[in-house]
Amino acid sequence: MASERDYDVIIIGTGAGGGTLAHALAPSGQRILLIERGDFLPREKENWDTNAVFVQGRYKSHETWRDRDGKPFSPSIHYWVGGNTKFYGAALVRFREQDFGEVRHHGGLSPAWPITYADLEPYYTRAEHLYQVHGERGADPTEPPASAPYRFPAVSHEPRVQHLYDDLKQMGLHPFHLPVGIMLDEANPHRSRCIRCDTCDGFACLVQAKADAHVIAVEPALTYPNVEIVTRAFARRIETSPSGREATGVVVERDGAVETYRAGIVVAACGAINTAALLLRSAGERHPNGLANRSGVVGRHYMCHNNSALVALSREPNPTRFQKTLGLNDFYWGTDDWEYPLGHISMLGKSKAEMFKGDAPFFTPGLALEQMARHALDLWLTTEDLPDPDNRVTLDRDGTIRLSYRENNNESHRRLIAKLKGLLSHLGCEEHVHHQSVYLGKKIPLAGTAHQCGTVRMGHDPATSALDPNCRAHEVDNLYVVDSSCFVSSTSLNPALTIMANALRVGDHLLERLGVSIPTPVAVPAD
Numbered sequence: 001m002a003s004e005r006d007y008d009v010i011i012i013g014t015g016a017g018g019g020t021l022a023h024a025l026a027p028s029g030q031r032i033l034l035i036e037r038g039d040f041l042p043r044e045k046e047n048w049d050t051n052a053v054f055v056q057g058r059y060k061s062h063e064t065w066r067d068r069d070g071k072p073f074s075p076s077i078h079y080w081v082g083g084n085t086k087f088y089g090a091a092l093v094r095f096r097e098q099d100f101g102e103v104r105h106h107g108g109l110s111p112a113w114p115i116t117y118a119d120l121e122p123y124y125t126r127a128e129h130l131y132q133v134h135g136e137r138g139a140d141p142t143e144p145p146a147s148a149p150y151r152f153p154a155v156s157h158e159p160r161v162q163h164l165y166d167d168l169k170q171m172g173l174h175p176f177h178l179p180v181g182i183m184l185d186e187a188n189p190h191r192s193r194c195i196r197c198d199t200c201d202g203f204a205c206l207v208q209a210k211a212d213a214h215v216i217a218v219e220p221a222l223t224y225p226n227v228e229i230v231t232r233a234f235a236r237r238i239e240t241s242p243s244g245r246e247a248t249g250v251v252v253e254r255d256g257a258v259e260t261y262r263a264g265i266v267v268a269a270c271g272a273i274n275t276a277a278l279l280l281r282s283a284g285e286r287h288p289n290g291l292a293n294r295s296g297v298v299g300r301h302y303m304c305h306n307n308s309a310l311v312a313l314s315r316e317p318n319p320t321r322f323q324k325t326l327g328l329n330d331f332y333w334g335t336d337d338w339e340y341p342l343g344h345i346s347m348l349g350k351s352k353a354e355m356f357k358g359d360a361p362f363f364t365p366g367l368a369l370e371q372m373a374r375h376a377l378d379l380w381l382t383t384e385d386l387p388d389p390d391n392r393v394t395l396d397r398d399g400t401i402r403l404s405y406r407e408n409n410n411e412s413h414r415r416l417i418a419k420l421k422g423l424l425s426h427l428g429c430e431e432h433v434h435h436q437s438v439y440l441g442k443k444i445p446l447a448g449t450a451h452q453c454g455t456v457r458m459g460h461d462p463a464t465s466a467l468d469p470n471c472r473a474h475e476v477d478n479l480y481v482v483d484s485s486c487f488v489s490s491t492s493l494n495p496a497l498t499i500m501a502n503a504l505r506v507g508d509h510l511l512e513r514l515g516v517s518i519p520t521p522v523a524v525p526a527d
């Protein structure tokens with residue numbers, strides 16, 4: 001069965017990119033449709049149940065993809081209204097000014113973006129205020145300039161993390177309060193929506209106090225009568241006019257039926273892997289290699305960071321509940337003995353015994369998991385991975401996503417780990433390093449797709465990029481992409497705030513294109 005309906009704008013995907021764009025466009029009065037393959041996440045006790053979330057994978061997609069050798073794996077990806085932000089750790093950091101220019105790494109060159117930090121700065125401020133980021137300016141030595149303060153004070157360290165903070169300071173380093181999007185009011189705990197619990201990073205928030213794209217952006221957008229959503233609606237392909245120059249609508253599979261929704265502007269925001277897959281599935285006579293893919297870059301340059309979780313076992317017990325409060329960027333651009341950038345270090349959500357189960361043989365040289373969790377300080381290390389055209393998303397003949405990826409820029413990551421281990425060994429910690437993330441609980445490193453980006457890159461040159469600097473497809477006049485696909489480099493920092501800020505930037509461009517003006521939210525400090 002096919003149905004046809006008309007909208008001004010269709011946004012496919014409701015995560016950091018799509019949800020934030022919907023929020024920006026909602027007051028315009030334009031008819032907006034959100035198409036989301038997932039449903040609204042059920043609010044239930046299992047939201048905070050470690051076994052349900054980490055062992056049973058209750059909220060994870062049950063899809064199977066293939067790696068470059070055709071071997072199947074189960075990606076750590078979440079399809080819900082709000083996308084992966086429902087489960088994110090809400091560390092909302094800006095990329096550095098220099099990250100937008102060309103950067104020389106040990107593993108090669110990280111290319112320049114077609115936009116500068118200055119272009120994005122006002123939108124970073126808007127995104128920080130919208131997503132209620134709690135932080136402090138001036139403590140992180142690599143911090144870029146900001147036009148307004150955070151609206152909310154930094155989240156305090158609990159005693160064990162404060163101890164680590166003090167130790168690092170004493171060593172002459174510059175630890176800082178990690179900016180996080182949680183609705184915590186420490187001055188008025190009785191009024192605080194966030195209860196500061198130990199099931200945040202990797203979990204959905206049962207009391208909806210995490211500043212995720214569903215709570216912050218999609219729900220408020222849906223209060224406007226001109227905004228609608230269809231859930232459980234898988235966007236199969238984007239259709240174009242006979243010339244191929246305009247997108248005309250989106251073909252959706254929903255509860256066993258096929259529906260077509262038509263709109264003047266179509267925006268893809270399915271996440272970097274699924275947006276690339278959608279464009280590749282949308283190949284047609286005028287776009288034989290995939291929609292907007294004359295350059296051949298769609299699906300290429302996949303990046304996901306060199307990420308490691310480091311579980312440091314300290315003699316001192318660690319009863320911390322909300323642990324993700326500390327960051328360290330002293331080695332971001334290199335060290336005295338290494339001229340290349342190393343990357344970013346931050347705390348992770350507090351580990352629990354169940355989370356270690358999958359990695360038990362590696363982690364338990366005679367140590368009980370419970371005891372290990374009780375003493376664990378959990379850290380996260382991120383080094384930039386570089387955009388290799390052969391690291392890519394393709395579709396197998398049966399339509400299954402194939403993710404081909406070879407790690408790069410590894411030496412800098414190894415040195416970052418060594419640097420942190422060196423620091424911690426002075427602090428009475430034994431280190432247990434596991435490359436590519438423990439808390440996602442996956443043995444296959446490729447499955448950790450949390451920081452996916454780069455597959456539909458933006459640029460000035462249609463021969464080497466799929467999108468122009470406004471994130472509009474070079475070849476399709478009314479097709480846009482606002483998720484992390486458009487990234488030109490991955491940098492060494494968490495991606496979500498940049499996705500949100502960029503969506504607000506593209507939102508302003510779309511309002512101008514649609515000839516609508518709505519008052520720009522004023523950036524004000526919190527009272």
Ligand SMILES: Cc1cc2nc3c(=O)[nH]c(=O)nc-3n(C[C@H](O)[C@H](O)[C@H](O)COP(=O)(O)OP(=O)(O)OC[C@H]3O[C@@H](n4cnc5c(N)ncnc54)[C@H](O)[C@@H]3O)c2cc1C
Binds near residue numbers: 092234
């Ligand atoms: C456990 C975890 C912790 C994280 N912690 C952090 C953190 O602390 N800080 C940070 O910056 N980042 C973090 N991230 C990463 C962050 O969540 C992502 O970078 C961000 O959500 C990506 O935004 P996006 O809009 O590109 O895609 P997503 O948020 O993934 O949204 C894509 C949406 O598109 C929908 N969709 C996909 N395909 C289709 C289709 N064909 N049809 C219809 N709908 C479709 C999906 O269901 C989803 O809702 C974390 C991620 C995870 C998983």
Ligand code: SF4
Binds near residue numbers: 200201
């Ligand atoms: S720490 Fe706060 S925001 Fe995070 S899950 Fe707990 S209540 Fe929700």
